[in-house]
Amino acid sequence: MSSRSPQDEDQLDPSLNAIMNERRRLINLAYRLLGSLADAEDVVQETYVRWYAMSPARQQAIVSPGAWLTKAASRICLDLLGSARMRRESYVGEWIPEPVPDRTEWAAVRPAGTVGDPADRITLDESVNMAFLVVLESLTPAERVAFILHDVFRYPFNDIADIVGRTPGSCRQLATSARRRIRDTHVPSRPSRQQADIVRNFKQAWEAKDIAALIGFLDPSAVSVADTGGLVEAGARSIEGPEPIAHGLVAILGRMPDLTILERMVNGRPGLVIEQKGVIVTVLAIEATDDRITHMWVMRNPDKLREWRREEQD
The missing domain is CATH 3.10.450.50 (Nuclear Transport Factor 2; Chain: A,)
Structure with a gap:
């Protein structure tokens, strides 16, 4: 009886390998949206559950699985952010974002075909430091999602609109409002x-x-x-x-x-x-x-x- 190595599995099902390779990017996104690595991992797990709940025919009909996964994860995060403030009212003491060690790889992949916006102010490295995550807590859920997806991960407003259920123009205003609030409260740190x-x-x-x-x-x-x-x-x-x-x-x-x-x-x-x-x-x-x-x-x-x-x- 023969057995297959992980490398053989990748060769037999390259689409599965491509889907699983999105996991790190999804973790990066969900952590910035939620401020909790544990919650981010739960979101990514739920995202994959939804993907594999679809029939193979539906999966094959999706032109960009990575975009589908990002949209699904972002919507789950948006729902969680909506209930987070209620959950934190029962939290004992101060709540601050979950700190993460340096070994976690925070680089994210920019969506194919997108370009940087001259209005962007935040880099990926800046968007994970604690001071920045604390400021994000003051944003509304929609502002946070629009800002992180656009200014940090470079997603176009047309795609963000589909996630938050608003028009592209409204999403642009959400990101602008978030950017202004962050600029007013976030003091540049030392190198x-x-x-x-x-x-x-x-x-x-x-x-x-x-x-x-x-x-x-x-x-x-x-x-x-x-x-x-x-x-x-x-x-x-x-x-x-x-x-x-x-x-x-x-x-x-x-x-x-x-x-x-x-x-x-x-x-x-x-x-x-x-x-x-x-x-x-x-x-x-x-x-x-x-x-x-x-x-x-x-x-x-x-x-x-x-x-x-x-x-x-x-």
């Missing part, structure tokens, strides 16, 4: 190399429990927000000002001396992770401007750290 130096010095001051040095690395308007999901203790969930933040960080090391602080890339930007007995228990996404840290998003919800722990096991 990654410069932020890496700031984060490294901040880490050393934290390990030394040097409160004065920590305060010096924090902007006068610095804010630290912690997401626990109500599953772990975190003290104050939102702290404003350099002194309270610095004292809070030093107090953590005083209570738990077995913690290890490591420099890691978080959502494409230099950040920090905290390990306890070899297990990642906290991820800090950091934003810095003018050589000082302005924001720290502290993820302690273990359900949102699964990808980090999975990476440790690989």
Whole structure:
């Protein structure tokens, strides 16, 4: 009895291989739309369920399977975004987007035949950093979908109109409104190399429990927000000002001396992770401007750290 290798399967059914190769791009899209890698994976799974629920004849009649999958995934995301705010009303404490480790490949494929729009402002790298994802939370579901599909993934408004159920002109207005809001609230960050130096010095001051040095690395308007999901203790969930933040960080090391602080890339930007007995228990996404840290998003919800722990096991 003979067996077939995965390579043989690809040769026998190249269309299946092409369909499955869309998965990474769909994950990239859904994560930016939802701010949750777990939800993005669920969306992509549901998208493939819908594809394989169709008869082979219907599948073969679809000229661009990739476009069909994108449309289906975007519509599922739009529905989820519509109910997300209601779900977050029952969320315990602050909700922030799920951080992702650097090993995740965030490059996306531009749809064939599309060109960049001179009005575009956001690159793929920028669209995954935590500060940008937080700003996206202020958009309406339709604005978010129109903006991400057009400005980030370069989809034409005619295609977006079919997804959100509006006219191309209306979708253009949605993207423009989103772009304006992002421009008004999103402050350009330091280049990654410069932020890496700031984060490294901040880490050393934290390990030394040097409160004065920590305060010096924090902007006068610095804010630290912690997401626990109500599953772990975190003290104050939102702290404003350099002194309270610095004292809070030093107090953590005083209570738990077995913690290890490591420099890691978080959502494409230099950040920090905290390990306890070899297990990642906290991820800090950091934003810095003018050589000082302005924001720290502290993820302690273990359900949102699964990808980090999975990476440790690989």
